[in-house]
Amino acid sequence: MDAVVGMEGNGPASPDLREIGCILASDNAVALDAVMARMMGLDPGKLRFMQTAKEAGLGDFDSESIEIAGALEPIPDFKIPPLGGEANLGNPAIQSMLESKTTLLPEADPDLCTACGTCVEQCPMEALSMPEDLPVVDADLCIACFCCQEICPEKAIALR
Ligand code: SF4
Numbered sequence: 001m002d003a004v005v006g007m008e009g010n011g012p013a014s015p016d017l018r019e020i021g022c023i024l025a026s027d028n029a030v031a032l033d034a035v036m037a038r039m040m041g042l043d044p045g046k047l048r049f050m051q052t053a054k055e056a057g058l059g060d061f062d063s064e065s066i067e068i069a070g071a072l073e074p075i076p077d078f079k080i081p082p083l084g085g086e087a088n089l090g091n092p093a094i095q096s097m098l099e100s101k102t103t104l105l106p107e108a109d110p111d112l113c114t115a116c117g118t119c120v121e122q123c124p125m126e127a128l129s130m131p132e133d134l135p136v137v138d139a140d141l142c143i144a145c146f147c148c149q150e151i152c153p154e155k156a157i158a159l160r
């Protein structure tokens with residue numbers, strides 16, 4: 001993972017650049033993401049894409065299962081993107097309530113979208129379809145990975 005210069009804030013579409021100065025390597029991508037999530041101040045177990053990856057048998061985010069070589073310090077005051085309830089690290093009951101009320105989903109702006117179809121093709125969960133000239137998301141499939149927002153050439157996708 002190239003974290004020499006990272007992104008923070010309203011990423012991945014319009015982030016602030018942040019000098020982190022790290023390169024991380026692992027033979028397991030889930031463990032790698034879990035380590036970086038903790039460095040950013042997040043609990044990887046509360047991120048849907050991490051849960052989905054673990055359920056699929058791709059790896060584990062539990063810290064006991066990850067062997068770390070080297071000093072990985074938390075990034076001070078890292079500005080996380082607007083993850084809604086996913087970023088709340090508090091009481092599990094409150095977490096559950098917040099997730100049901102605030103979970104973000106991608107939404108395309110009809111004034112910016114050119115119906116190029118890139119987001120539909122690239123969504124790893126096949127959660128996007130384009131019945132007419134605007135992509136729509138299946139909330140049951142979306143894992144809030146934000147790839148569609150990052151990849152849209154028109155910056156037409158917002159998280160709502
Ligand atoms: S990638 Fe952007 S411009 Fe293309 S269809 Fe998706 S939202 Fe529209």
Ligand code: SF4
Pocket residue numbers: 106122123124125126127128137141142143144145146147148149
């Ligand atoms: S956020 Fe990820 S899973 Fe959801 S629609 Fe976009 S690319 Fe697909």
